[in-house]
Each structure stands twice: as C-alpha cells, then as structure tokens.
Amino acid sequence: MLKLPENFETFNEARQAGFMKMKKLKEDGGRVVGIYCSFVPLEIIMAAKAAPVSLCATSEEPINAAEADLPRNLCPLIKASYGFALTDTCPYFYFSDLIVGETTCDGKRKMFEIMNELKETYVMKLPNHRDDMALTVWEHEMVKFKEKLEDFYGITITEDDIKECIRLKNIERDxxxxxxxxxxxxxxxxxxxELGTKLDALSFIPDIHERISQIEKRTEEVLKDWEENYKGRTSKRPRILITGCPNGGVRDKTIKALEELGADVVAFDACNATREKIEKVDPQLPIYKALAKKYLNINCSIMSPNTARLEYIGDMIDEYHIDGVLEIILQACHTFAIESHYVKKTVLEKGKSYIMIETDYSKSDVGQINTRLEAFLETIDK
Structure with a gap:
C-alpha cells in the first residue's frame, strides 16, 4: 500500500483529493511523469503508457521552505516548484516516478540539479534559437528522452505508439x-x-480522453449561452489580451482584478494557452523531426530572436479585437522582462494601450496593482 505524506491530514480538501486520485492511479499500476513546461514532448511520455502531469508551481505557500536552499531573489515560479517538492505538499510530485525538466532558463536549470536530490530529475537540453542546427540538436534530445523512458521503465516505445499519441494530442490541441x-x-x-483556471485544472487530469470531453462540453455550453444571451448585443467593456510569464500564481490580483474593474480578458499569449496550441505536430514528417519542429517553434521568450511571438501578438490584437494588452512579468524572469521592450513597441504600433506589471506570488502589492490597472483602463477609449 502506498503511503501518504506525514502531514496529509493538514491539507485542505482539494489537496487531499489530488493525493487520493494520484494514489489510486499508482496503486492501479499507472505510471506518472511530472513536468513543468510546455517544451516537454508529452507524446513521448504518453507513448510510454505514462500520465504526464503538471507539477505545482503557482503559490507562495512553500516559498519560505524553498529559500532555505535557493536564493531569495529567484523567480517565484522556480522557488514554488522546488518548495512544493521539498515539503511533499504537491500530490503530483509526490507520486511521480520521474521528473522531467528543461533548460528554459538558468534558474530552472540549476534548480533541477538540486531537485534531483529529492527525486530523479531528467533535464532536456533545449536550444535557445531556431535554425537547422538547433532543430537537429532538439531532434536528438527527443530520441534521448524516448530512450531514457525506455530504460527507466524497462519498456520498448515503438514509432506506432508515438504516432497514436501525436494523433491524440493534436486532437486535444484543436x-x-x-x-x-x-x-x-x-x-x-x-x-x-475561467479560461485560465479551466486550463490549469485540465493539466492535473491524467486521462487525455477525460480532458477532451470536459473541454468540449464546456465549449458547447458557452456557445449555447452566447447564442441565447449575448449575440447581437454591444459591450463597452475594454477587451484585454494577457501576455508574458505563466500567470497562474498571480491570476487573482491581475486578471480577476481587471475584470472586476470592468474589462473583459479575452485572449492569452501564455505557456498554457494559445502559445503551445497554434502549431500541431506534422504527422507527415518523421516522428522525431516532427516533434522537434513543433516543440522548438513554441514562441517563448527564451528563444532569441523571438519575432514569431511579436507577430502572433499583432495577429491576436486584430483577431480578438483587442483594446489593450497587459504583460505580466514574474520578478527575476529576465527573458520576458527584456522582451517586454519589443512587446510594448508592437502593441503601441497597433495603436493599443499597454501596461507591464512586474510582480511575485505575494499579496503585498495588490493595492498598487489595482491602482495601476485602473489607470490603464482609463487610457482606453471604448
């Protein structure tokens, strides 16, 4: 019988439910691989008959514990990721067989070295640029990752296994x-x-068929509601696009606050949103090249140059009829912070309002952010 953490009884009901769900999955013989980033090729994990699960990283709760080993001036996402692992308070880390990291930034890369002392952590070496050589390197990393899972679980992963998982993941992306x-x-x-919290919730459901079913059902409900209650009406609420760092840990004081102030947040250029979904894996290419091409083309700020992101933000402004852009930067996330220079230029050239908020997971700046968001909305003529 698998053990639960010693402090299990002190967790809230949602956390306890997560532990029990993952415990049952493991007791039924399931394999679990923990991930942090959209650059990790989920199709290969699925082909190993393992459930890829997103690991907890969006709360200030474990940061004090993490700072015993990590610098205080590190990105809150990195500290929370490590803190949840260190304190056994994330059910998905606790029951993961293997953790998969990636070299998206120096802070994460070095943190994964320390995390490896808690549980085996395999790190994929992601290139930070896009050209033929980078594609070749990343394709090699795909093969190495497949071989790592084969060795770790004592299994064989066939190309047909991966092709079927590519098909399923492409359906889910659509x-x-x-x-x-x-x-x-x-x-x-x-x-x-709701859009953001729904996507976060999906990332903790190990069964892809259940994820697809849930999101299709909710999409149908919203479309029906729009036809009956919204279609043909006009709205004076400003339409806002969110871009920048992962926003799960700061959603209440940014996105929720904006909507309570009278705006509609309608579009996301974010890691768990359209940024990863816009390109599918090409089933006509050799499988490892197809995976490498798709995952290398995610327009994250760790890529240099990253003009694809700027072009996509410009397209989203047009397609979603955006009035203003909020860019969320987590403190010490240098790549997004520097790239905000170009994002701001792109937005202003489209004649739209722009604001950049740099923050962490604490609540100390809630009032200041609210004041700035109010002033931002006043710049929008709707």
Whole structure:
C-alpha cells in the first residue's frame, strides 16, 4: 500500500483529493511523469503508457521552505516548484516516478540539479534559437528522452505508439484552441479568469480522453449561452489580451482584478494557452523531426530572436479585437522582462494601450496593482 505524506491530514480538501486520485492511479499500476513546461514532448511520455502531469508551481505557500536552499531573489515560479517538492505538499510530485525538466532558463536549470536530490530529475537540453542546427540538436534530445523512458521503465516505445499519441494530442490541441477562441466572440460570454483556471485544472487530469470531453462540453455550453444571451448585443467593456510569464500564481490580483474593474480578458499569449496550441505536430514528417519542429517553434521568450511571438501578438490584437494588452512579468524572469521592450513597441504600433506589471506570488502589492490597472483602463477609449 502506498503511503501518504506525514502531514496529509493538514491539507485542505482539494489537496487531499489530488493525493487520493494520484494514489489510486499508482496503486492501479499507472505510471506518472511530472513536468513543468510546455517544451516537454508529452507524446513521448504518453507513448510510454505514462500520465504526464503538471507539477505545482503557482503559490507562495512553500516559498519560505524553498529559500532555505535557493536564493531569495529567484523567480517565484522556480522557488514554488522546488518548495512544493521539498515539503511533499504537491500530490503530483509526490507520486511521480520521474521528473522531467528543461533548460528554459538558468534558474530552472540549476534548480533541477538540486531537485534531483529529492527525486530523479531528467533535464532536456533545449536550444535557445531556431535554425537547422538547433532543430537537429532538439531532434536528438527527443530520441534521448524516448530512450531514457525506455530504460527507466524497462519498456520498448515503438514509432506506432508515438504516432497514436501525436494523433491524440493534436486532437486535444484543436479542442483547447477552440475553447480559447471563445474569446473572439463579442460580447464575451466567458471570463478570462475561467479560461485560465479551466486550463490549469485540465493539466492535473491524467486521462487525455477525460480532458477532451470536459473541454468540449464546456465549449458547447458557452456557445449555447452566447447564442441565447449575448449575440447581437454591444459591450463597452475594454477587451484585454494577457501576455508574458505563466500567470497562474498571480491570476487573482491581475486578471480577476481587471475584470472586476470592468474589462473583459479575452485572449492569452501564455505557456498554457494559445502559445503551445497554434502549431500541431506534422504527422507527415518523421516522428522525431516532427516533434522537434513543433516543440522548438513554441514562441517563448527564451528563444532569441523571438519575432514569431511579436507577430502572433499583432495577429491576436486584430483577431480578438483587442483594446489593450497587459504583460505580466514574474520578478527575476529576465527573458520576458527584456522582451517586454519589443512587446510594448508592437502593441503601441497597433495603436493599443499597454501596461507591464512586474510582480511575485505575494499579496503585498495588490493595492498598487489595482491602482495601476485602473489607470490603464482609463487610457482606453471604448
């Protein structure tokens, strides 16, 4: 019988439910691989008959514990990731067989070295640019990762296994993108807060068929509601695009606050949103090259140069009829902070309002952020 953490009884009901769900999965013989980033090729994990699960990283709760080993001036996402692992308070880390990291930034890369002392952590070496050599290197990393899972679990992963998982993941990407594109409807029938929290919740469901079913059902509900209650009406609420760092840990004081101030958050250029969904894996290419091409083309700020992101933000402004852009930067995330220079230029050249908020997971700046968001909305003539 698998053990639960010693402090299990002190967790809230949602956390306890997560532990029990993952405990049952493991007791039924399931394999679990923990991940942190959208650059990790989920198709290969799925082909190993393992469930890829997103690991907890969006709360200030474990940061004090993490700072015993990590610098205080590190990105809150990195500290929370390590803190949850260190304190055994993330059910998905606790029951993961293997953790998969990636070299998206120096802070994460070095943190993964320390995390490896807690549980085996395999790190994929991601190139930070896009050319033929980078594609070749990343394709090699795909093969190495497949071989690592084969060795770790004592199994053989066939190309047919991976092809089937590519098919399923492409279906899921289409379904999630359709859900996110509900934001194109005007007036907006769904809050940006719901869009974001729904996607986060999906990332903790190990069964891809259940994820697809849930998101299709919710999309149909929202479309029906729009037809009956929104279609043909006009709205004076400003339409906002969110870009920048992962926003799960700061969603309440940014996205929710914006909507409570009278705006509609309708579009997301974010890691768990359209950024990863816009390109599918090409089933016509050799499988490892196809995976490498798709995952190398995610327009994250760790890529240099990263003009694809700027072009996509410009397209989203047009397609979603955006009035203003909020860029969220987590403290000490240098790549997004520097790239905000170009994002601001892109937004202003489109004649739209722009604001950049740099923050962490604490609540100490809630009042200041609210004041700045109010002033931002006053710049929008709607």
């Amino acid at each position: 379904v999630v993108l359709k859900f996110l594109e509900l934001g194109k409807l005007d007036p907006s029938p769904v809050t940006g807060y």
